[in-house]
Amino acid sequence: DIQMTQSPSSLSASVGDRVTITCQASQDIYNYLNWYQQKPGKAPKLLIYDASTVEAGVPSRFRGSGSGTDFTLTISNLQPEDFATYYCQQYDNLVSFGGGTRVEIK
Amino acid sequence: QLQLQESGPGLVKPSETLSLTCSVSGYSISSGYYWGWIRQPPGKRLEWIGRIYYGRSAHYNPSLKSRVSISIDTSTNALSLTLSSVTAADTAVYYCVRLKGVIVAYEYWGQGTLVTVSS
Numbered sequence: 207d208i209q210m211t212q213s214p215s216s217l218s219a220s221v222g223d224r225v226t227i228t229c230q231a232s233q234d235i236y237n238y239l240n241w242y243q244q245k246p247g248k249a250p251k252l253l254i255y256d257a258s259t260v261e262a263g264v265p266s267r268f269r270g271s272g273s274g275t276d277f278t279l280t281i282s283n284l285q286p287e288d289f290a291t292y293y294c295q296q297y298d299n300l301v302s303f304g305g306g307t308r309v310e311i312k
Numbered sequence: 313q314l315q316l317q318e319s320g321p322g323l324v325k326p327s328e329t330l331s332l333t334c335s336v337s338g339y340s341i342s343s344g345y346y347w348g349w350i351r352q353p354p355g356k357r358l359e360w361i362g363r364i365y366y367g368r369s370a371h372y373n374p375s376l377k378s379r380v381s382i383s384i385d386t387s388t389n390a391l392s393l394t395l396s397s398v399t400a401a402d403t404a405v406y407y408c409v410r411l412k413g414v415i416v417a418y419e420y421w422g423q424g425t426l427v428t429v430s431s
Contacts (some may be wrong), residue, residue, distance in 0.1 A: 240417045242358075249407055249421035250358065256415060293358060297416035300373065301360035 208232050208296055212304035218312040225281040227307045229294035234274050238298040241270055241279045244306075245290045253292075254279065284309075314338040316408045316422035324429050330398050334391040334408030334422055342366045342386045346411040349382060349393045350418065351404040359404075361393065363411060398429045 209232040219225050229239065237257040242250035252261045254270035257277060267282040281288055289311050294304040320332035332349075341347060348363030362382045364370040370382045379396045391408055405424040412419035 238416070240415075242418075249424050250418070251421075252412070252417055252419055255412060255417040261419075295358070295417075301416060303358040303360075305357050 208235060208299050208302055210294055210296055210302050210304040212292075212294060212307050214307060215305065216308040216310060218310045219284055220312045221284055221286060223284045225284055225288075225309060227279045227281075227292055227309075229272075229277045229279070229304050231275045231277075231296055231298075233299075235296045235298035237273045238296055239270075239272070239277050240295045240297070241268075242293045242295065243288075243290045244293065250293060281309075286311075314410065314420050316410065316420060318406060318408050318422045318425040320406075320425060320427070322426060322428060324398055324402075324427060325431050326399055326429055327397055330393070330395040330402065330427055330429075332393045332406055332408075332425065332427070334393075336389050336391065336410075339410075340386075341384050341389055341391065345413065346416075347384070347391050348409050348411065348418075349391075350407045350409055352407070352424075353401070353404040356404075361395075361406075363416075364391070400429050403427065403429045 211230045239257045241254040244250040258270045269280045271278050291306045291308045315337045317335045324330045346363045346365050349361040352358050362372040364382045381394045405426050407424045408422040409418040410420040
């Protein structure tokens with residue numbers, strides 16, 4: 207099984223900040239990595255697929271990068287609606303998700 | 313606009329079988345795409361259950377494979393999930409999803425339904 211480790215597990219930030227979330231895979235997953243945003247009581251929303259392709263309708267302040275085992279989700283100019291939990295997901299071998307990163311208001 | 317709506321019992325007894333239905337509107341399931349189920353235990357990470365493409369065999373999470381079945385009913389344009397011999401560990405919000413073409417990314421989600429396993 208491929209283990210996905212996200213860090214940090216939570217962070218506090220202010221509106222306008224730049225936020226970086228990392229996701230590490232236990233083995234090479236090439237670029238088979240997606241990112242989701244989940245708000246309390248809601249279903250996750252796809253933000254980024256194939257490590258760096260922004261889903262249609264997702265603001266350009268969201269950017270994904272990385273390949274192999276190390277990946278990053280960057281949110282520039284953090285907006286009030288961005289406070290949520292973010293998950294990474296690999297699909298190189300079956301499917302598994304990271305533990306999530308909760309972005310809270312400072 | 314594609315919409316997915318899960319339905320089923322919110323409470324299931326231990327050792328019994330969990331059965332959920334996902335009603336799909338705005339698209340015919342038999343026309344294409346992979347469809348599947350994902351669950352999220354309270355306060356925990358998301359877990360892939362399985363996926364299916366109309367006319368093909370389903371793929372399941374090996375950790376659940378002996379207990380799970382996913383099928384498509386074209387007469388009702390719905391996706392179903394059955395999970396047998398449930399325990400408290402199967403308590404979760406269950407989501408119905410549609411994948412993004414050949415990419416295993418979950419593009420469309422239902423609102424989710426909480427299933428609690430308890431006597």
